Amino acid sequence: xxxxxxxxxxxxxxxxxxxxxxxxxxxxxxxxxxxxxxxxxxxxxxxxxxxxxxxxxxxxxxxxxxxxxxxxxxxxxxxxxxxxxxxxxxxxxxxxxxxxxxxxxxxxxxxxxxxxxxxxxxxxxxxxxxxxxxxxxxxxxxxxxxxxxxxxxxxxxxxxxxxxxxxxxxxxxxxxxxxxxxxxxxxxxxxxxxxxxxxxxxxxxxxxxxxxxxxxxxxxxxxxxxxxxxxxxxxxxxxxxxxxxxxxxxxxxxxxxxxxxxxxxxxxxxxxxxxxxxxxxxxxxxxxxxxxxxxxxxxxxxxxxxxxxxxxxxxxxxxxxxxxxxxxxxxxxxxxxxxxxxxxxxxxxxxxxxxxxxxxx
Amino acid sequence: xxxxxxxxxxxxxxxxxxxxxxxxxxxxxxxxxxxxxxxxxxxxxxxxxxxxxxxxxxxxxxxxxxxxxxxxxxxxxxxxxxxxxxxxxxxxxxxxxxxxxxxxxxxxxxxxxxxxxxxxxxxxxxxxxxxxxxxxxxxxxxxxxxxxxxxxxxxxxxxxxxxxxxxxxxxxxxxxxxxxxxxxxxxxxxxxxxxxxxxxxxxxxxxxxxxxxxxxxxxxxxxxxxxxxxxxxxxxxxxxxxxxxxxxxxxxxxxxxxxxxxxxxxxxxxxxxxxxxxxxxx
Numbered sequence: 001x002x003x004x005x006x007x008x009x010x011x012x013x014x015x016x017x018x019x020x021x022x023x024x025x026x027x028x029x030x031x032x033x034x035x036x037x038x039x040x041x042x043x044x045x046x047x048x049x050x051x052x053x054x055x056x057x058x059x060x061x062x063x064x065x066x067x068x069x070x071x072x073x074x075x076x077x078x079x080x081x082x083x084x085x086x087x088x089x090x091x092x093x094x095x096x097x098x099x100x101x102x103x104x105x106x107x108x109x110x111x112x113x114x115x116x117x118x119x120x121x122x123x124x125x126x127x128x129x130x131x132x133x134x135x136x137x138x139x140x141x142x143x144x145x146x147x148x149x150x151x152x153x154x155x156x157x158x159x160x161x162x163x164x165x166x167x168x169x170x171x172x173x174x175x176x177x178x179x180x181x182x183x184x185x186x187x188x189x190x191x192x193x194x195x196x197x198x199x200x201x202x203x204x205x206x207x208x209x210x211x212x213x214x215x216x217x218x219x220x221x222x223x224x225x226x227x228x229x230x231x232x233x234x235x236x237x238x239x240x241x242x243x244x245x246x247x248x249x250x251x252x253x254x255x256x257x258x259x260x261x262x263x264x265x266x267x268x269x270x271x272x273x274x275x276x277x278x279x280x281x282x283x284x285x286x287x288x289x290x291x292x293x294x295x296x297x298x299x300x301x302x303x304x305x306x307x308x309x310x311x312x313x314x315x316x317x318x319x320x321x322x323x324x325x326x327x328x329x330x331x332x333x334x335x336x337x338x339x340x341x342x343x344x345x346x347x348x349x350x351x352x353x354x355x356x357x358x359x360x361x
Numbered sequence: 362x363x364x365x366x367x368x369x370x371x372x373x374x375x376x377x378x379x380x381x382x383x384x385x386x387x388x389x390x391x392x393x394x395x396x397x398x399x400x401x402x403x404x405x406x407x408x409x410x411x412x413x414x415x416x417x418x419x420x421x422x423x424x425x426x427x428x429x430x431x432x433x434x435x436x437x438x439x440x441x442x443x444x445x446x447x448x449x450x451x452x453x454x455x456x457x458x459x460x461x462x463x464x465x466x467x468x469x470x471x472x473x474x475x476x477x478x479x480x481x482x483x484x485x486x487x488x489x490x491x492x493x494x495x496x497x498x499x500x501x502x503x504x505x506x507x508x509x510x511x512x513x514x515x516x517x518x519x520x521x522x523x524x525x526x527x528x529x530x531x532x533x534x535x536x537x538x539x540x541x542x543x544x545x546x547x548x549x550x551x552x553x554x555x556x557x558x559x560x561x562x563x564x565x566x567x568x569x570x571x572x573x574x575x576x577x578x579x580x581x582x583x584x585x586x587x588x589x590x591x592x593x594x595x596x597x598x599x600x601x602x603x604x605x606x607x608x609x610x611x612x613x614x615x616x617x618x619x620x621x622x623x624x625x626x627x628x629x630x631x632x633x634x635x636x637x638x639x640x641x642x643x
Contacts, residue, residue, distance in 0.1 A: 175521070
């Protein structure tokens with residue numbers, strides 16, 4: 001009996017700029033899978049394709065299968081094999097498994113510790129599994145990767161806190177209001193950062209959004225894109241007490257919300273906190289408002305500092321994460337080696353070519 | 362085997378489980394992680410069960426609700442606070458509240474067990490066979506347990522408020538519940554405490570009105586003062602005149618006042634009850 005070969009070939013944001021990654025993005029995943037299914041000696045495979053990476057996880061009868069996958073992909077994308085060779089990484093055995101663990105855990109992501117990648121890896125696996133291209137080895141490797149990713153996210157700071165200004169603002173709101181479905185959000189200003197923050201609020205469940213801008217048409221345009229209501233800019237003081245969160249991002253040269261107006265609004269809603277997020281430069285909100293009871297005022301620097309602290313906390317835990325994942329990859333590799341033997345494949349678990357004889361790696 | 366255990370041994374067991382909850386939470390926080398809500402809840406539940414048995418054994422021996430000395434009052438207060446936590450904690454899903462509840466349970470239980478003088482005089486049949494007086498006492502001390510949990514929620518509110526105002530949101534501040542959730546639970550707990558204490562005083566006043574000499578002036582004044590302060594705080598909060606940080610500080614002060622009033626309650630025992638007491642060997 002001979003031993004098969006677990007490998008990963010890929011290109012990510014670490015090696016390739018966005019212009020290259022654009023050229024590497026498959027136009028049709030189905031066609032690509034069909035190409036790979038035809039690769040001789042490739043027993044199992046899964047394709048992970050995101051905006052930051054394209055990766056092929058495979059189990060080949062020998063090391064040659066990985067070369068064939070690379071060639072098939074380059075041909076499909078009309079990408080020069082020599083250029084691909086320069087930018088790609090290629091790992092095998094235990095290192096390939098560890099790489100998947102790190103990718104699923106967000107350690108290899110552009111935004112360290114981000115959560116979205118785990119969902120993308122799960123989707124990639126689901127697509128491969130439903131397409132019948134996974135077997136005993138990849139099934140186990142991916143399942144263990146999901147467990148490992150969940151473990152490090154739970155037991156380390158790798159995913160703690162938010163690292164973008166918009167997400168930090170939403171986290172702040174949840175620290176005050178808990179669930180956001182009952183919170184009313186007013187966006188003052190129609191700038192890009194205000195709109196992005198409003199989108200973050202919407203995506204986290206804020207149901208009641210309103211936009212107010214000095215240019216009514218632009219406010220209506222932004223509100224329409226967000227599915228929000230529109231408030232007349234001149235009504236901002238008189239209607240302030242209706243809102244729980246106010247995101248300010250106007251380009252006004254002076255103060256847009258005076259402390260006296262905020263104080264008056266709080267008299268109308270003394271028991272309900274008010275979160276003011278001032279993303280404008282120069283600032284829109286009178287700094288004296290921070291001293292008012294039940295008013296919480298954060299400006300751009302505050303949010304950026306919190307995001308930076310969260311990022312630092314994540315980076316500080318990278319070594320611990322890698323140690324945990326390395327240990328788990330070792331354990332997985334010990335258990336998977338048996339499955340890589342020819343006898344395992346002969347047992348009928350291989351989804352594609354069945355029991356093929358493989359050369360020693 | 363367990364049938365031979367004394368009430369104090371059961372209560373030491375309860376204290377050990379509360380301490381275990383405290384240690385579990387502290388270890389998680391020191392590691393920078395969130396305390397495990399399930400583990401802490403289980404530790405508190407186990408401690409609660411042992412405390413229930415211990416107080417039951419003591420109650421059987423004293424012929425009524427065990428509220429005859431400072432040790433028993435502290436144990437009953439801890440048990441009351443934990444009872445409320447076990448109900449509120451499930452709905453509130455706050456592992457940090459569980460952690461602090463285990464701290465409170467451990468503190469009240471272990472401290473009262475560690476001071477032999479508090480349990481040196483063991484009074485029996487202190488309610489003279491009158492179930493209404495027993496109910497009055499049990500409800501009053503139960504309300505103090507509610508104020509204990511209220512103090513915990515208020516402490517968490519102040520920490521969350523501090524973290525938001527000082528813009529320190531990392532570390533274990535990130536495990537705190539939201540400020541609105543904490544405010545809601547404070548109001549509900551205060552309302553519950555006031556309702557229980559009102560009922561307790563109502564039952565007690567019926568008995569007291571028949572013979573005003575049966576209750577010492579110090580006990581009367583202290584208990585009514587605590588009730589009046591709690592009721593006033595509740596009315597002021599509901600009408601929007603006592604809010605946020607000031608309300609939280611008031612709730613903490615209320616629990617401190619309730620604990621201090623226990624001194625007056627303990628030292629103004631009915632003479633007949635004192636005569637019926639049993640002095641234990643130290």
